[in-house]
Amino acid sequence: MDRNKQKIQNALRKVRPFHDMGGGMFGQLEALVSCREYEKGRVLFLQDDPADYFYVVVCGWVKLFRETMDGTQAVVDVVSEGDIFGECGAFLDKKYTYGAEIVERAELIAIPLSFLSKSVEADGKFAIKMLDFMASRQSKVAREVESLSLQNAPQRIGCFFLKLVPSGQMTDVVVHLPYDKTLIASRLGMQPETFSRALRRLADGTGIKIRGATVEIADVQKIVNFSCSACSSGFPCKNI
Amino acid sequence: MDRNKQKIQNALRKVRPFHDMGGGMFGQLEALVSCREYEKGRVLFLQDDPADYFYVVVCGWVKLFRETMDGTQAVVDVVSEGDIFGECGAFLDKKYTYGAEIVERAELIAIPLSFLSKSVEADGKFAIKMLDFMASRQSKVAREVESLSLQNAPQRIGCFFLKLVPSGQMTDVVVHLPYDKTLIASRLGMQPETFSRALRRLADGTGIKIRGATVEIADVQKIVNFSCSACSSGFPCKNI
């Protein structure tokens, strides 16, 4: 039990807008939350479902998506450790604006949305932190829009890889694709076939080596040159 | 003077998150703000400029954009009456995350960002309203992402027209394009030439008539059928 509390506190410390949450606030929170494991394929909620909880990702990957009337799916985001999702349900009509599905076995902390709105209302400092978080999230999404309209398929993949590279490392990096290539493809707004071919074009242009789900990057700068000229955030473009 | 105050108060009443602002808050505000006219072409600020003010649009149109290293421009949004912009500068690094340029002569109210952060910190109810606003803004941008990846050019234009139709009206609507076709094109992530041709395809498919900047829509439902099947927000999809 105590171990679980410790885990939750550690996890929250890494997550905006909770990273410097005071002991008092944590005290209120710990009674309310649970940390659980979820299997791949599990659907947490769907778009327009009434919303009660939002989630903090401790580990694993979660796909956020929307579905059109004719059945196609658009991937809004794929989130992981240190991200939160579902917080949109605290506002608007208390409905989720996207669906959420586990794509790699994940541990999640579920927190009542009521806790979030109460905290915002009662604690001005926390409200600022929350707004700060929302603003950065928004600028992240704005960049997605830009990326879709200004970068071609190989460039978008390069951009995606750059975000996986530990910051500071510029040579001989090995990164691991965090989830299916098919999902990466739809995350980047392209078809799986296009992804496969674009990946080859990227490799030809930057000298990276692809072996299954492993990518060996000899020179990070080559990817920067290849991808970032068509993007308005210079490198490093990690989402603030 | 008094007339100006009246105008500002009326304008703010139509704008989230200020629509039901109390008299006290307005009292603090009125000393700080000004309402001015700006000519077409005027650049208010650029991406990464240090931010002091955010703006409320009383009338006119303002383009929000980002520029890449190779000089291309991505239009993030084009806002008008009832919208605010630049509020992102209150958070993050106190920098604007996009540039702003007047595209149709506009009247704007400039409000110090410090007023915004103080109000959020001091007034819990207002903080909630602000977050509500940010959440709806975000879901709007998420829809843009979706729209870019799931709808083709003529469908995106149809979607754009639907947002110009007064709600409820379903037959014999005449709408007026609010700004240059070239700008609409880049707002929708396409080239002017593509816009021109796609507009014709839309007209062929839905029976609308284009005369210069005027669009005559005999049957709104035809546009809905044409555009909305590839979108996850049903009609009406006005941005909440």
Place this chain on the structure above:
DNA sequence: CGAGGGTTTGAAGTGCATCAAATAGTGTGG
């Protein structure tokens, strides 16, 4: 009236999607 930007049209090229099929990879039960 003439200059300049906005808009349309034409022709040609590119990139991505689609359909179809082969191949690799993964987990299953025998």
Place this chain on the structure above:
DNA sequence: CCACACTATTTGATGCACTTCAAACCCTCG
């Protein structure tokens, strides 16, 4: 440990949508 089923990924062929470049047209405004 192998055979099988099933999924993920790659490859090929083809078509369409959008872009690009070039030029004409239109409209407005000095």
